[in-house]
Amino acid sequence: MQKNKPKVIVICGPTASGKTKLSIELAKQIQGEIVSCDSMQIYQEMNIGTAKPTKEEMQGIPHYLLDFVSPSKRYSVADFKKDATLAIENILQYNKVPILVGGTGLYIESLVKNIEYPEIELDSNYRKQLEEQIQEKGLEVLYEKAKEIDPKAMETISKNDKKRIMRVLELYRQTGKTKTELEKLSRQNPPPYDYHVFAITMDREKLYNRINQRVDNMIEQGLIQEVENLLKKYNTFPTAMQGLGYKEVVSYLQGNITKEEMIEKLKMETRRYAKRQLTWFRKDKNIKWLNALAPIQENIQCIVEDYSGE
């Protein structure tokens, strides 16, 4: 019964590991089209800092979920799940192979594990209320409250993890169900596609060198100007300014740190991000690892063999 499901290829891996290049080359060879799984490349006018592939790099391969959200808009995994599913369906209609590419583990997981999100809107008023309560009474009070509502979920959530504590409370308030219950409901149905998941990486030292190099290139290409333009054009950034490279440059533009400090900080934060990504992908024991330093054709062959098999 797996046989009837359309096949979908996934290429993930840490930042700067060569996902873009591999995916485009693969797409050219197997009639593929690409769906980006990247929480920052979705934003318009954020090109240099997100290392968004350029038109030339794409070589005519269609790319979905790139460059289509205003930096002043909010976007979430649930939005992504919906948009990505539409994109995959679209590609399959043309009898092309969907290739999902990106470094946002949460986004990829939403598809590969087919996590279903109930239709709820963000209640920003309630979130504001919670923030105020934290200011007044401290986070601990909310932590205890969350523990009463959903003791199971709180086993893995730290007393200091403000975001997740708030989320437990938000979910209960809006749905009347606990996070634990909702998560169970979200995993009812098996994925509608036959996913073949690959991760690409290289040894840590070389990866870090590439990251450092890439940051230098971004600065040369005008990252600072890009951030200045954004700040001029928009005044609220619900999520876009969380992106690496953006918050650091803002801090520099505000005069909090020197340019050199900013560059070093950005390199460091990006290295840490790559580490976190690796932790995420290592968790999936079924993932097939590719060596980024191997010839590209070799990696493509690995993918094609796996894809054609079974």
Next chain:
RNA sequence: GCCUCGAUAGCUCAGUCGGUAGAGCAAGGGACUGAAAAUCCCUGUGUCAGUGGUUCGAUUCCACUUCGAGGCA
């Protein structure tokens, strides 16, 4: 050339009245279900510059050597 101070973790440094050492940062590992490039948790990695002396025992005291900083000529 002489004098003084310093040499301890990847970096900056603390410390051991002689019983082989610990902070911050960096780093490593982990978690992750609507902010995820976010958020959070855990972990101390060491020829205590080298050689010799004193001592049951030296990273600690002494001598010399090397290197570094400052001062005097």
